[in-house]
Amino acid sequence: MIKLRYSKRLFKRSPSSKQAAACGGGNGGGGGAGEIEWEVRPGGMLVQKRDGKGGEEVVVVRVSTGFSWHDVSIGATSTFGELKLMLSMVTGLEPREQRLLFRGKEREDTDHLHMVGVRDKDKVLLLEDPALKDMKLRALAAQVVQSPCQPFIQV
Numbered sequence: 669m670i671k672l673r674y675s676k677r678l679f680k681r682s683p684s685s686k687q688a689a690a691c692g693g694g695n696g697g698g699g700g701a702g703e704i705e706w707e708v709r710p711g712g713m714l715v716q717k718r719d720g721k722g723g724e725e726v727v728v729v730r731v732s733t734g735f736s737w738h739d740v741s742i743g744a745t746s747t748f749g750e751l752k753l754m755l756s757m758v759t760g761l762e763p764r765e766q767r768l769l770f771r772g773k774e775r776e777d778t779d780h781l782h783m784v785g786v787r788d789k790d791k792v793l794l795l796e797d798p799a800l801k802d803m804k805l806r807a808l809a810a811q812v813v814q815s816p817c818q819p820f821i822q823v
Contacts, residue, residue, distance in 0.1 A: 710745060710780050727781070727788045731755060731768075734795075742781070749777030755794060765800050769793040 705717040725744040729751065730737055738758050742751055752763035759766075768775050770784060770792050786792070 711783055727786065727790075729781075729786060730789065730791045731794050732791060733759065734793075744782045744786075746781055747777060748775045748779050748781065751781070751792070752777065759794070761794075761796060765797050767795040767797055769795065 706714055707717045708714055726741055727744045729740050729742060731740055731751075738755070740751065740754055740758070742754060748768050749763065752766050752768065755761070755766060756763050763777075770786060770790070775784060
């Protein structure tokens, strides 16, 4: 975290005492110096740290599986891979079997929710990977023991 010192006097519009008191730069303020706290976001951008929120912002994402939907609470700065882990507990599908689509595009596991624009109450579509689904069906078909059948009935 980087802290920069600045003087509030630089941002005053006029020297009137009423506005100076409203800006917090009164006579007893010790020169009106304050600190700005900075943070680095996952995308590498340096931004001013937000105040008022004690922890990480939590968003509720509605995940649709085609015939049902699930509301999932997750941190706004989480990745789609972390969302897949949470969905694996709800749906029973392993994360590698899941495909998540947001705004018509499949998202990678390393994409952050806030970087692609996911907000509170947004919808994400969950699809089962068709290649893995086909492999599971073939494995189940191979396990089925074929009983000997006679094509003709003898009387």
